[in-house]
Amino acid sequence: MIIIIQCRDRVGLVADISRILSEAQLNIISMREHVDKAGERFFMRLEVDGLGDEAQLEDKMQQILPDGAIIQVNPVPDKKIVVMVTKEYHCLADILIRNSFGTLGAAVLCVIGNHALLQKICDRFEIPFVMIAYEEDKEISEQNIIRKIQSYNPDYIVLAKFMRILSPAFVANFPSKIINIHHSFLPAFAGANPYRQAFERGVKLIGATAHFVTDDLDEGPIIAQQIIPVNHSFTASDMVRSGKEIETAVLAKALRLVLNDRVFVYQNKTVVFE
Secondary structure (H helix, E strand, O other): OEEEEEEEOOOOHHHHHHHHHHHOOOEEEEEEEEEEOOOOEEEEEEEEEOOOOHHHHHHHHHHHOOOOOEEEEOOOOOEEEEEEEOOOOHHHHHHHHHHHOOOOOEEEEEEEEOOOOOHHHHHHOOOOEEEOOOOOOHHHHHHHHHHHHHHHOOOEEEEOOOOOOOOHHHHHOOOOOEEEEEOOOOOOOOOOOHHHHHHHHOOOEEEEEEEEOOOOOOOOOEEEEEEEEOOOOOOHHHHHHHHHHHHHHHHHHHHHHHHOOOEEEEOOEEEEOO
């Protein structure tokens, strides 16, 4: 059983939580906790062994924790995701392979694309592909996508190189549920063509960032990042090729953490228990 807790900090929280678990005859296998002193915020992830009434345990936790505490007892272990794509295949291919071999930590319900280019790879893995092109009226296009996503009721939406800016109205339908992979080490080179920006700036490191999507372009809470060295011999095309490998790895790591309930979102930051 996994227990996730986020609440206002106070003295004695760990002792009180441990007592509740002991009274329920639950043995703590793993416990990770963090206190944000500036925000006076407490975060905890527990793995416990034993049989217990989940609803009753959550109720007892609510009684001893500060008002407004966020508690999840045994979150759904088998998550469901919808993937959104445009034309680039590398991140999608990695997700589909992991899904096929049961190592993704979630079931891919469908892939939504605004171009038809990636339908063939979805067909090979027997994953439904839904083509929804962006028309002149962006709002209508987004409403079509929202309706399709809601019909699947996923836990998360993964933007695997979906190269369109989502409107605040779209994002508001899925708060802290949209995960994006951006091809730079944010906050550097946000927006379009980051590898071209990096090449022109003559940087010695390039990277990728997986983050939750908010109304602010490429400024949502960061889940995972990675960098690799480059030098003067790299062309912009060389950076793109190297960057794709990082993007795939970073998105895979971010999904593993999120789907395993190891990421807490608070304001515009994350607490990540790796």
